[in-house]
Amino acid sequence: MPITYGSVCSGIEAATEAWHPLGWSADWYAEIEPFPCAVLAHHYPETPNHGDMTRLAAMVLSGKIPAPEVLVGGTPCQAFSVAGMREGLADPRGALTIKYVELFDAIDHVRIMRGEPEAICTWENVPGVLSDKGNAFGCFLGALVGESEELQPAGGKWKDAGCVYGPTRTVAWRVLDAQYFGLAQRRRRVFVVASARAGFDPLEVLFEREGLRRDTPPRRGEGQDLAGRAPFGPALQCGCGYVFGLDLGHYGCPNCEGDDGPAVDVLAGVPAYGGHSLRGDVSQAATLTAKDTRLDIESETFCVAPSLRAQPNASHRLDSDAYVTGTLSSRASAGGGLGTDFDLAGGLQVTGTLQANGKAEGGAGVRRLTPRECEWLQGFPGDHTRIPYRGKSADECPDGPRYKAIGNSKAVFVVRWIGRRIQQQLERLA
Template sequence: MRYLSLFSGIEAASVAWEPLGWEPVAFCEVDAFPSAVLAHRWPDVPNLGDITKVDWSEYARGKRKPDVVVGGSPCQSFSVAGNREGLAGESGLMFEYIRAVQCIMPGCFVWENVPGAFTSEDGEAFRQLLSEMDALGYGLAWRVLDAQFFGVAQRRERVFLVGCLGDPRRAARILFEPDGLRWDTPSSREKRQELAARAGRGPAGEGGAVAKTLQVRCGCEGGGKGALVQDDMSATLSTSQTQTVFAPVCLGDDNAKAACDVDMCGALKVGGSAPIMGGAAYEVRRLMPVECERLQGFPDGHTDLTGADPDALFERMAREDMDEAERKKLRTRLRKWCKACPDTPRYKACGNSMAVPVMRWIGERIAMTEGGR
C-alpha cells in the first residue's frame, strides 16, 4: 500500500506504517528542521515542500498515485489554547489538504487535528471539511482518540477523520469496533484514583503517607500564577495562585521548550514556560528530547541529527527557487544541527507530531478493512 504524507513533520505515519509494509510516495513539509529529519531518515523519498505550490496532477494516476493520503493540517488557530482564528489563521491550510484529496482522489484519507476543530467558528470549519469531502463521494467517520490508551505516557486527544471513497461503512469499520466497545468505562481520573487508593498512595486524607513526605512549592518564578496539583498521584496541573501543594514530580522549567500540561501525564506541548516546582529534597528538571520522542512513540534519537552529513542533507533539501542568502542560511543551520543537534527544534518537532501508536492502529485498521473485509 502506498501513501502520501502532507504536513509531514517528523513522519509519525511512516514510523507507524512502514513496519506494515507500506511505502511513502512523497512527503510535504516546509519547516527546515523537520525537513532535515526527513532528508536524513528517508533520503530517497521526495519532500515536495510548500503545499500551496504543489501540482498534485502527477500523483493522480500511475505508479505515483497513493492509496492513502494522510496529514494533520496546522492546528494553531483551531486550538482552544490559541487565538481561535479558525480558518482565517494557519488552520486555513485545511483547504490545501482538501485540494490535494480532490485532485488525487485516493481510496482512503486520514485527517488529524485537535478537538478544538469541532468548535472552531461554532462548528462551521469542521462542517465545511465534511461537506467538501462528502461532495467528493467519500464516506466519512470521525472519532477522538487519546494516545494514553495506545501505550504512551501522555494524555493526547486528537480528532481523526477517515474518508473512504464511496464506502461509508468501511470508514466506520476503520475507526470503530462495535463488538468491543463499552459505554460505561470510568474516566481516566477515576481509574487513577482507584489505582492510587489500592497502592495506599492517595492524596492527603486517604492514607496518603507518601503525599505527606512530598510537599513541594509549586508556582512560576517571581510569584504570580503557577500550577496547582490536585486530586491524586497522577494529578491535574491547573492554573492557580502560588501555594504549597502535594506532588511527586513535575517535568519542566522556565526555559523548557516542551512540557506536559493538563495533568501529570498530560499532553506534550510546544514552547512556552512550564511551571517551576522545587523543594528541599526534590529538584525539578525539564523533559529531555529523547523523553519527548518516547512520549510520541518514536525510536530514541529519531530527531537527533548529530553526526549526519550536512552536505548530503543540503543536496537533498536545496530547492531551485532558493536565492543565495537562503542557501547560505540552510547550510549554516545544517552544519550546526549535524555537529551537535540542539534541543529546541527537537522539542518543537516532537510536540507538533502525531503519536506513532495511534497511527499504527489506524493503519492496521485500514489494512484490515481493505477490499471490504
Template structure:
C-alpha cells in the same frame, strides 16, 4: 498501501506504518528541521515541499492521503479565526489534494477545538468538502494515553486528545469500521473514568499535606516533578550510578524518565519542576530514543527545534492503531484497484 503524507513533520505516520509494510510515495514538509529529520531517516523518499503548490507535483498512484493541517486556527487557545485564518485554509488545500489524487483512503488529524470552531461550521465545511470529493467519513476523538497496540502495550504517558477523520472513497461503512468500535455502538459503552475528588495541595504543603507526591508517582500525563535541584527517580533500566545505589548521576542529574518509571522519591530541599528532555519527549510521542538527534551538518542538534517538531507531531501509537484498523478492513473487504480498473 502507498500513501502520500502532507504536513509531514517528522513522520509519525511512517514510524507507525513501516511495520505494516506500507510505503510512502512522498512527503510534504517546508520547515527546515523536520525536513532535515526526514532526509536523515528516509533519504529515498522525496519531499515535495509546499502543499499549496500541489498542482506542480507529479502524478502518482496513491492509496491513502494522510496529514494533520496546522491546528493554530482551530485551537481553543488560539484566536479562533477558523477558515478565515490562512493557516486554517490549508484544510481546504488538503481537500484539493484529495480531489486530485483520489486515494481510496484518507486520514486527517487536528485538535478537538476544530469541532467547535465557528460553532462547528468549519468542521462541517470540511466534511461537506470530503463529500464533494467523493469521500464518506467517520471521525472520533482519540486520547494517546489509552491507545494500546502492538509495540505500545502501555500506550504513551501523556494526555493527548486529537480528532481523527478517516474517509473512504464512495463507502461510509469502511471508514466507520475503522474508527467506530462495536462496543461503543450498542448503547452500553464502557464506563468513563471518574475524576478524582481529592484537592491538590499547595507546593509548600506537599511534603506533609494529604495528596502529596509520596513515593508512588504516576507519570501518566507526562507530569514531571523534582525534589531540590533534580528529579529522583527509581528505574534500574534508565542508567545512573547503580553501584552505590543512587537514583541519580554523579553530576547531580537524574535518570531519564520513561514509562517504566513509576516512582519518585521524596528528598529534602525545595520543590521544583524541570523541563522534559528531548529524549523524554520522543518517548511521550512514541518515537525511538534519539530519533530527532540527527546532528545536522555535523553539529550538535539544538533542543529547541527538537521540542517544536515533537510537540507538533502525531502520537505514533495512535497512528499505528489507525493503520492496523485500515489494514484489517482492507483484508475483510479487498478494494478494487483503480489501476486495475
C-alpha cells in the same frame, strides 16, 4: 503490493514510524519547516519531500507525483487551538484544511481515470476544531463528502464522534486520547477517516464494539494504583488491552508481537507533576506542545530528580543522566524565573531550580522532560530528532527545535492503530 501513502504537513513523520512495521510505503512527503525537513532528509533520504502542500494537487493531476492509496496529514492546529487566536479558516494555516481536500479530490480523480479504487484519507487536528466559531469542521466535512455548502451540527455543536454520508464520500470522525493506546501522555486529538471506495466503511476503522472502546480509562488489574504501579513493578497497558510489567527490560506486548516499540516507562511508576496537577502522581504526562524552551508548570510535566551524588542507590531510570528515588516532597520551591512555589506529595522536602539536566545543587531538582523522553511519550524511538543540523553534529543538535517538532507531531501508536484497521478492511476487500 504494499499500501502506498502520501503525507502532508509531515513534520517528523509519525505516519512512517507507525506504518513501516505494517509494510506500507511512502510515495512522498510535504513539509516546509526547516528542522522537520532535516529530520526527514536524515531518516528517509529516498522519499522526496515536495515542500508546500498547496502545489501537490496540480502535481498529482499532471502526473508529476503518484496518486497514492492513502493520504495522511495533520494540517496546522494553531488556527483551531483553544490556546491560539482561534481564527479558523480565516487563518492561512486553517485554510490548508481546504487545500487538503483539493489534494484528496485530485488523487481520487487520477485513480478513477486509471481504473484504480478511490483513495482513503486520515486527518488529525486538535479538538478545538469542533468548536471553531466559523464552523471550520462543518466546512471540512461538507467538502469531503461532496456537498456544495458547509454542514451544520445537530444540536448546534459537533460531538466528539460521528459520521456523515454524502454524494461522493463517507466520513467518520472520533476524538482519541493517546493515553489509552499505550502511551503515558494525555493527548486528545480528532481523527477523521474518509473514502469513496466501494465496500470501505470509515466507521469500521474508527469505531469499535462495546467493551473495546478507546475513549474510556482501561480497567486496572487488582492491586494496581493510579500511577500505573502493580505488585510486580511498574505496569503499562498496551493499545490491545494487555497489561505488562517493565522489569527485566520487557518493553513490548506479546499480543502485538512487540511491534508497538518501547513501552513508555518514563512515568509508569515514576512520580511526576505538572499539567494542572500539582498533587499526587500522574501516570500520564500533560499534552506535549510545540513550545521551545519556555518552562510552564501549568501545562508541562516535570520530574523531581535527585542527583546521583545525593542518591547513589537510585533505581528508577528516567534518562541517561537523571534518576528518581525516594519519596517526593510536600513543598518544593521552583526558581529559575517562575517565581512561584508548588505543592507536591510525600515526606521528603525538595528544593531547587527548574532545570533540564536533573542535577540541582543541594541534592535534588525539578526538571523538565528531556527531548528523548518526549519522543518516547509520542511513541518514537529515543533520539529520533537528534540529528546533524545546520553544520553541527547530532551531539550538538539544539533542544529547542526538537521540542517544537515533537510537540507538533502525532502520537505514533494511535496512527498505527488506525493504519492496522484500514489495512484489515482493505484485505477483506481484496
